[in-house]
Structures are given as C-alpha cells and as structure tokens.
Amino acid sequence: MEAALKTYFGFSGFRSYQREIIEKVLEGRDCLVVMATGSGKSICYQIPPLVTKKTAVIISPLLSLMQDQVMSLKQRGVKSEYLGSTQTDTSVSGDAEKGMFDVLYMTPEKAVSLTSRFWSNLQAAGICLLAVDEAHCISEWGHDFRTEYKQLHVLRDLLVSVPFVALTATATQRVRGDIASSLTLHNPHIVVGSFDRPNLFYGVKSCNRSMSFINELVKDVSKNCTVGGSTIIYCTTIRETEQVHDALVTAGIKSGIYHGRMGSKAREESHRSFVRDETLVMVATIAFGMGIDKPDVRCVIHYGCPKSLESYYQESGRCGRDGLPSVCWLYYQRSDFTKADFYCAEAKSTTQKKAIMESFMAAQKYCLLATCHRNFLLQYFGEERTTDCCNCDNCTRTKNERDLSKESFLLLSCIRSCGGRWGLNLPIDVLRGSRGKKIVDNNFDKLPLHGRGKDYPPNWWKALGSVLLANDYLKETVRDTFRCVSVSPNGNRFLSSADKVDGAPLFLQLSAEMIDLEGPGSLPHNEGGLNPLGPSESERFSEDELKLYQVLVNVRMQLAQDIGTAPYAICGDQTLRNFVKMRPSTTARMANIDGVNQHFISRYSSVFIQNITQLAKELNLQVDDSSAGESIAVVPKPAQNNLPRSLGDSKFCSWELWHKMKLSFQKIAHFRRAVPIKEQTVISYILDAARDGCEMNWSRFCEELGLTLEIASQIRLAITKVGSPEKLKPIKEELPENVTYEMIKTFLTIEGVGLSEQVFRSVPTDGSEADENDNQGCSVLTVDVCDASPSTKRGQTDGTLIYGDEPASKLQKIDEQDVKSTATEDAILEMVAGRDGVSLEDVVKHFNGSKRECVEILDSLECNFLVYKRNGSYMVL
Numbered sequence: 001m002e003a004a005l006k007t008y009f010g011f012s013g014f015r016s017y018q019r020e021i022i023e024k025v026l027e028g029r030d031c032l033v034v035m036a037t038g039s040g041k042s043i044c045y046q047i048p049p050l051v052t053k054k055t056a057v058i059i060s061p062l063l064s065l066m067q068d069q070v071m072s073l074k075q076r077g078v079k080s081e082y083l084g085s086t087q088t089d090t091s092v093s094g095d096a097e098k099g100m101f102d103v104l105y106m107t108p109e110k111a112v113s114l115t116s117r118f119w120s121n122l123q124a125a126g127i128c129l130l131a132v133d134e135a136h137c138i139s140e141w142g143h144d145f146r147t148e149y150k151q152l153h154v155l156r157d158l159l160v161s162v163p164f165v166a167l168t169a170t171a172t173q174r175v176r177g178d179i180a181s182s183l184t185l186h187n188p189h190i191v192v193g194s195f196d197r198p199n200l201f202y203g204v205k206s207c208n209r210s211m212s213f214i215n216e217l218v219k220d221v222s223k224n225c226t227v228g229g230s231t232i233i234y235c236t237t238i239r240e241t242e243q244v245h246d247a248l249v250t251a252g253i254k255s256g257i258y259h260g261r262m263g264s265k266a267r268e269e270s271h272r273s274f275v276r277d278e279t280l281v282m283v284a285t286i287a288f289g290m291g292i293d294k295p296d297v298r299c300v301i302h303y304g305c306p307k308s309l310e311s312y313y314q315e316s317g318r319c320g321r322d323g324l325p326s327v328c329w330l331y332y333q334r335s336d337f338t339k340a341d342f343y344c345a346e347a348k349s350t351t352q353k354k355a356i357m358e359s360f361m362a363a364q365k366y367c368l369l370a371t372c373h374r375n376f377l378l379q380y381f382g383e384e385r386t387t388d389c390c391n392c393d394n395c396t397r398t399k400n401e402r403d404l405s406k407e408s409f410l411l412l413s414c415i416r417s418c419g420g421r422w423g424l425n426l427p428i429d430v431l432r433g434s435r436g437k438k439i440v441d442n443n444f445d446k447l448p449l450h451g452r453g454k455d456y457p458p459n460w461w462k463a464l465g466s467v468l469l470a471n472d473y474l475k476e477t478v479r480d481t482f483r484c485v486s487v488s489p490n491g492n493r494f495l496s497s498a499d500k501v502d503g504a505p506l507f508l509q510l511s512a513e514m515i516d517l518e519g520p521g522s523l524p525h526n527e528g529g530l531n532p533l534g535p536s537e538s539e540r541f542s543e544d545e546l547k548l549y550q551v552l553v554n555v556r557m558q559l560a561q562d563i564g565t566a567p568y569a570i571c572g573d574q575t576l577r578n579f580v581k582m583r584p585s586t587t588a589r590m591a592n593i594d595g596v597n598q599h600f601i602s603r604y605s606s607v608f609i610q611n612i613t614q615l616a617k618e619l620n621l622q623v624d625d626s627s628a629g630e631s632i633a634v635v636p637k638p639a640q641n642n643l644p645r646s647l648g649d650s651k652f653c654s655w656e657l658w659h660k661m662k663l664s665f666q667k668i669a670h671f672r673r674a675v676p677i678k679e680q681t682v683i684s685y686i687l688d689a690a691r692d693g694c695e696m697n698w699s700r701f702c703e704e705l706g707l708t709l710e711i712a713s714q715i716r717l718a719i720t721k722v723g724s725p726e727k728l729k730p731i732k733e734e735l736p737e738n739v740t741y742e743m744i745k746t747f748l749t750i751e752g753v754g755l756s757e758q759v760f761r762s763v764p765t766d767g768s769e770a771d772e773n774d775n776q777g778c779s780v781l782t783v784d785v786c787d788a789s790p791s792t793k794r795g796q797t798d799g800t801l802i803y804g805d806e807p808a809s810k811l812q813k814i815d816e817q818d819v820k821s822t823a824t825e826d827a828i829l830e831m832v833a834g835r836d837g838v839s840l841e842d843v844v845k846h847f848n849g850s851k852r853e854c855v856e857i858l859d860s861l862e863c864n865f866l867v868y869k870r871n872g873s874y875m876v877l
C-alpha cells in the first residue's frame with residue numbers, strides 16, 4: 001500500500017483513516033466514509049486498484065469533476081478514464097469492459113444504463129470496489145439530492161461480491177442512514193472524521209460595500225495573487241459579482257466570473273481557466289459549486305453573509321484542500337441580516353421555513369461572534385471543543401477584552417424595561433433617545449434610561465447585543481420570522497448583582513465590528529492583508545528562495561500548458577516548496593521528496609533539476625540541503641481528525657501553538673501572558689499532548705531541545721545502569737550537567753511511542769558529516785547500546801559486539817571483519833529490507849565497500865522507487 005502511495009502519488013505516509021479504510025475495502029467490506037473536504041477521501045478508492053490490479057468504479061455526480069480527476073490521475077501514471085455524455089472517445093467503453101483502467105469514473109445515469117453484459121464482463125476482468133462519491137446526493141435530507149443516485153441500488157444485484165464504498169464530506173445521522181439503506185450496504189465499516197480544517201484561518205469583517213471598500217478589497221486580493229495561489233470571491237447577487245469582477249479586471253488582475261445567468265459554454269471556459277491558473281481570481285455566485293476540485297485555492301472570500309452555516313462551511317471548505325495554510329474571510333453588512341424573509345420564501349412548509357431561519361441565524365451569529373470562530377463552526381456540527389483555535393481572527397486579535405459592565409447594564413436594563421417583546425432595534429433606539437412613534441406610544445421615552453446611550457452609534461449597541469447573546473446574558477426567540485430578544489436568567493443575575501451603573505466589572509471580548517466602529521473606519525484589512533498570520537518561520541522563504549519558487553511555478557505552468565493540463569496535476573504547491581527548501585540536484589534526491597511520484601520523475605524531474613541547480617548557482621544557494629529536507633519530510637499533515645478530547649486546555653493550546661503555529665518553546669511561554677510560564681512547563685505540556693496521541697514532529701522538537709543522538713545514547717546508557725526508567729533523579733545523576741530533565745522525559749516519551757531509531761538519527765550531531773568521511777573504508781560500525789541486546793535488530797548479524805570500557809564515548813563498537821558480501825542492488829535491497837531504517841554508513845560498513853559505490857546504488861534504488869529515505873535512514877517501500 002505504501003509503495004503504491006509513494007509510486008503514484010508521491011506521498012510517504014497515509015493520513016488519518018486512509019489506511020484503515022483501504023484495508024477494510026481490501027478485505028471486501030462495505031464502507032461508509034464521512035470525512036471533511038480535503039481530508040483525502042479519494043486516496044481511499046484510488047489505492048485499492050493499484051494494489052489489486054483490478055478496476056475501481058467511481059460514481060461521481062459531475063462531469064467536470066470527473067474530467068479534472070482523470071486529468072490528475074493520468075499525470076500520476078494511473079490508467080484512468082470516465083464514461084458520461086461528454087466522452088467523445090468511443091473506444092473507452094470497450095476498454096473499460098475489458099478491465100483496462102485502474103480507475104473508471106462514471107455518472108450515476110451512465111452506471112444504471114450500462115448493460116448487465118458490460119458489468120459481468122468487467123467483473124470477469126476484475127473489479128475491486130464500487131465507490132459512490134458525494135454520497136449525500138442519495139438522500140432527500142441531504143442538501144444536494146439527485147434522483148439518479150436513488151437508482152444506484154440496482155448495481156448491488158449486478159456486483160454481488162464487490163465492496164461498496166460511500167463517501168461524503170457532510171452527512172447528518174439521518175443522511176448516513178439513508179445512504180446505507182439506499183445502497184443496501186452490508187454491515188458497513190463506518191468512519192466519521194472531524195469537520196475541523198486546521199490549515200484554514202477563519203476571519204470575519206463588517207463592511208459597507210461601498211466602492212472604496214471594493215477598491216481596498218481589490219488591493220488585498222492583488223497582494224495575495226503576487227505571493228501565489230488562487231482566490232474565490234463568493235457574492236450574494238449577480239450584480240455584485242459583476243461589480244467586483246469589473247473592479248479586479250480594471251486593476252489588471254486576471255479574474256474570471258461565474259454565475260447562473262451565463263451560458264454553459266462561458267461557465268465551462270471560466271472554470272477551465274481558473275483550474276489551469278490562467279485566471280487567479282474567480283468571482284462567483286454559489287452557482288460555482290460542487291465541481292471544484294482545485295487543491296491550491298489559498299483564499300475564499302464571502303462578500304455578504306451566506307444563507308446558512310452549512311453552505312458557508314462547504315463553500316469556504318474549497319480553500320486549502322492540499323493542506324497548506326489558507327484563509328477564509330467573510331465580509332458582512334448588517335443589512336444582510338434582513339434577507340431572512342427572502343430565503344424563507346423558498347420554504348414549502350412551516351418546518352422548512354423554521355429550518356431555513358435557524359441556519360440563517362446561525363450564519364448571522366457566526367458573523368457577530370466575539371469568540372473563537374472555528375469552535376463555533378465545529379460546535380454547530382456537533383463537535384465539542386473547549387480550547388481556542390489560535391487560528392482565527394478572534395483568537396489572534398490582541399485588543400479584544402474590556403470591562404463592558406456599564407454599557408451591558410444599560411442595554412440589559414433597557415431591554416428588560418421594554419418588556420423583552422422586541423428585537424434589538426427598539427431598545428437601542430430608546431437608549432439613543434429616539435422619540436419615534438412606537439417609543440412614544442409605549443411610553444418608553446419616559447424610562448429613566450431614555451437617551452443614556454448616546455455615546456455609541458446604534459451599530460455598536462447592536463454589536464454589544466450580539467456579544468451579550470453569545471455570552472448568554474440575552475436570549476433570542478423566533479416567532480414566525482420575527483425575533484424577540486429578552487434578558488436571560490444569567491443576564492438577570494448580572495443586573496441584580498450590579499444594581500447600579502458602576503457595579504461589578506464585566507470583562508467581555510469586543511467583537512471585530514465593535515473594534516472597527518471605535519477605530520479608524522471599516523476598510524477590509526489595515527496591516528496584515530488577507531493573510532494576517534503569514535507563513536510560519538519554517539515555511540518562510542528568503543528573497544532568493546522566493547525567486548527560485550517563482551521560477552519553478554513558471555516551469556510548472558509551462559509544462560502544464562504544453563501538455564494541456566492543470567499545473568496542480570503536475571505537482572502540488574507543497575512539493576514545489578520542498579524543492580525550494582531542499583534544492584535537489586539529483587533524481588534520487590528529488591524522488592525522495594514528499595509529493596514526487598514515479599511519473600513525475602520519469603517525465604519532469606530533469607527540467608526541474610536543471611532549473612534548480614542553475615538558479616541556485618546564480619543565487620549562491622547551496623543545493624541538496626538535507627537539513628531542510630529532514631524538517632520538511634515531516635511537515636504536519638492537515639486534518640488530523642482524531643485529536644484527543646481529554647487533554648486539558650493549556651496542554652492542548654501549547655501543543656497547537658508549537659505544532660501548528662510553529663512557535664518556539666520560549667515564545668509559547670510568553671504567548672499572550674502577563675506572567676510567562678516556564679519553558680519546562682511548556683515542554684512537558686507538549687509531551688503530554690504527544691503521549692495523548694497528538695501528532696508530533698519529533699525531529700524539530702529534539703532539535704529545539706538540543707537532544708542529539710549522542711545525548712540520547714548517554715541517556716539510554718544511564719537508564720541501563722540505573723536499571724529502570726521509573727525515577728528520573730537517579731538517571732539524571734548518572735548524566736553530565738548539560739543533560740536536562742526535559743531531555744530525559746523527551747527520550748522516554750519517544751521510546752514509549754517506539755520511534756527512537758528514526759528520530760535520534762535525524763537530529764544533527766556535531767561532526768556527523770566528519771564521522772561519515774572519517775569512517776570510510778574502515779570496518780568498524782558504531783551502534784547505540786540498545787542494539788547490543790541478544791535480540792538486536794540492527795548490527796547483530798554483522799559482527800561481534802565489543803563493549804568499550806570507555807564510558808565517555810557511550811557508544812559501542814562492532815567489528816565487521818566477517819562481512820564479505822558485495823554491494824549489489826539486490827544485496828543492498830535485502831539488507832535494507834531486513835532492518836528498520838539503515839544509514840549510508842551502515843551500508844558502507846556492511847559491505848565493506850566505498851561510499852561512492854553505495855551512494856550510486858542507493859540513488860538508483862531511490863529513482864526506481866524501491867527504497868526511500870526518511871530522517872537520514874533508508875527504508876524499503
């Protein structure tokens with residue numbers, strides 16, 4: 001499985017759930033997979049055909065989606081085609097029937113109209129699975145019901161022993177049930193992942209939709225375009241779509257437009273140009289929907305409040321599907337909130353009307369929120385999160401908390417005095433001293449609070465109302481489509497404890513809108529532009545690296561144009577970034593990079609290597625920077641969906657800051673704290689998170705801690721001497737001063753998760769390079785002490801272990817005089833296969849050969865995708 005993943009897709013590891021699902025399919029079990037957009041569901045049905053050499057049939061709702069996927073798979077060397085009304089090649093159907101394709105896409109209409117003879121022939125040739133993508137289309141309760149999907153059950157009788165796999169990114173319990181029964185899934189293996197998309201930054205901004213706002217928006221978008229990456233701007237009306245599109249075009253930004261009033265040809269062309277990076281921005285209504293499979297959209301902007309939180313999650317989810325950091329902004333105007341009636345007009349029943357109203361109100365709440373946007377989204381979809389995400393505007397804003405007791409007191413009292421029978425507008429008008437008819441008729445102008453709130457504009461009070469709602473001081477009830485706001489029990493408690501205006505403090509987070517209204521005006525972004533966090537330290541390019549990146553983007557574009565495909569189908573942005581950081585000068589080094597597959601090596605590696613080496617020389621950049629490779633090879637994978645929920649807030653937050661935002665221990669210790677915590681505490685928090693199952697980049701962790709291979713060996717020896725790892729103090733006493741408790745704890749944690757071999761090898765030790773050279777041709781192999789046990793994995797068969805009396809070296813030596821085998825591809829492969837990671841030194845010593853000869857053989861094995869290198873060790877694929 002891993003071999004197929006690396007060979008065809010270039011990835012060296014599976015993401016959460018992928019392996020589990022593939023294994024179940026290979027066992028012949030039906031599966032129901034509910035995983036977030038961009039979490040990597042496609043791999044689950046694309047790997048089995050490559051392992052079994054049988055066809056996978058995929059039912060997909062849209063032709064454009066199928067075409068894009070076939071295009072990408074072909075670029076990976078996977079034999080793939082589609083059957084549907086736009087297929088012009090008449091031979092495809094016949095070839096498909098003979099089992100000539102690994103992956104065969106078809107529309108549901110096509111699937112049910114194919115003859116039983118087609119299916120029996122294909123089954124005789126070999127079918128490994130039938131996948132139903134976007135499976136929620138089966139259910140009338142889903143948001144995209146398609147009648148043709150309902151008929152798919154007929155295939156069940158035709159394909160008796162074939163496992164069915166249903167996949168979707170959104171499905172409630174009810175929809176899941178519908179999918180399973182409609183497809184008659186037999187005892188399906190069900191996987192439900194998290195809805196979280198950790199690589200996405202969520203931000204919200206109030207706006208005024210004036211021309212000056214649009215011009216600011218255009219400026220921000222153009223900045224985003226120069227640093228690379230596509231943007232989608234969703235507008236709520238066709239008129240606004242045209243307005244924003246015109247402004248972008250006038251500013252010279254290559255932009256496309258897409259809405260329902262355009263003809264299908266024009267829409268197709270617009271989609272095609274966007275996918276192929278010929279246009280960088282797509283301004284669209286939500287008609288630009290499900291068929292978007294572009295993985296490198298870096299920014300999705302909603303220009304106007306969406307009609308529901310479900311649609312917001314889906315549309316913003318088109319961002320950053322490749323897992324790279326990307327941003328989702330929502331610009332709303334208070335007048336958007338009056339559109340509820342308009343959306344409710346679609347409703348056919350009172351229940352439906354209520355449902356529409358509720359999801360619209362959730363979207364509205366999302367706009368007005370002063371607390372973590374991600375948590376709100378996840379909670380809406382039923383996932384509880386207690387820690388803030390540190391990757392949304394509300395979590396990262398600094399100026400956001402203030403004592404609002406006085407203002408809250410005024411607003412809550414006024415709402416209570418008006419009887420809690422109104423929306424927010426009337427009590428706010430009372431506070432602002434209005435003598436409107438309703439106010440006078442109800443004698444509200446006689447209230448002592450009348451006119452006491454003139455210091456703030458009405459929108460500020462409305463924003464405070466939303467903050468009080470979110471914090472449970474107010475409650476909202478919907479009657480028909482009319483919303484009443486009243487004081488909640490919590491609000492009443494506050495009022496009675498603070499029975500005078502200058503009572504107890506009430507610290508609340510100010511919402512973005514309140515800050516804007518107090519600040520210099522509502523323009524899109526003042527400093528940070530669309531991307532307020534920017535790349536983390538390890539992702540940041542130097543000026544020269546940026547030049548190299550831009551050249552490689554152009555090379556990729558040129559290649560894509562020459563063969564008529566999308567640039568992302570040649571290779572992803574992350575792969576290009578890895579090229580820039582590692583600057584591979586040989587095919588073997590390039591093959592080893594995550595995202596590089598066999599097809600890429602045979603077709604495109606030479607042109608990339610040529611450009612890299614040439615420009616690196618001109619810019620005086622070192623090629624083959626393996627230290628960059630070590631850290632990049634373990635770049636965290638996105639959407640790790642099974643994060644532990646039991647971990648305390650501080651621990652989880654420390655881990656997130658370190659792992660996701662890549663902050664140092666020191667920065668985390670000071671992060672948003674008046675009194676910093678100790679770095680040691682931060683370290684132990686992160687270790688706790690790792691023990692709880694959070695993903696870790698151990699190489700980076702050890703490097704920051706200074707835990708080298710040598711120190712690890714010293715610790716191991718100390719534990720052996722003490723006889724037990726239970727108590728840290730006696731271990732510490734056996735060790736030199738510079739070895740800290742944190743290093744010992746880290747060592748034990750890494751040992752505990754069974755990773756010591758790989759991790760400590762990858763941490764650069766002083767003079768490691770020199771060692772490699774010094775030892776050339778010498779028959780002595782150094783291994784760490786744990787390999788000296790009778791059950792030694794590495795080194796044991798190679799020679800006799802000699803325990804040195806010299807504790808200073810803390811390393812043991814092996815005499816290799818007996819090793820006589822010659823270094824051939826087969827012999828090296830056999831040696832590597834028998835061990836859990838082998839270094840170049842190991843190979844040289846084992847074969848008593850020269851370093852050059854071994855490097856050449858290992859290089860060719862890497863090019864052939866038989867071995868790969870991770871953290872300095874060769875492993876068999």
Ligand SMILES: Nc1ncnc2c1ncn2[C@@H]1O[C@H](COP(=O)(O)OP(=O)(O)OP(=O)(O)O)[C@@H](O)[C@H]1O
Nearest residue numbers: 011013014015037038039040041042169295321322
């Ligand atoms: N194991 C992996 N390692 C690295 N990248 C991966 C891995 N699996 C998938 N990806 C990448 O993740 C991105 C999203 O994958 P994919 O298109 O399969 O998502 P999806 O879950 O099907 O999303 P959608 O619901 O939008 O169709 C792609 O760019 C893909 O190449």
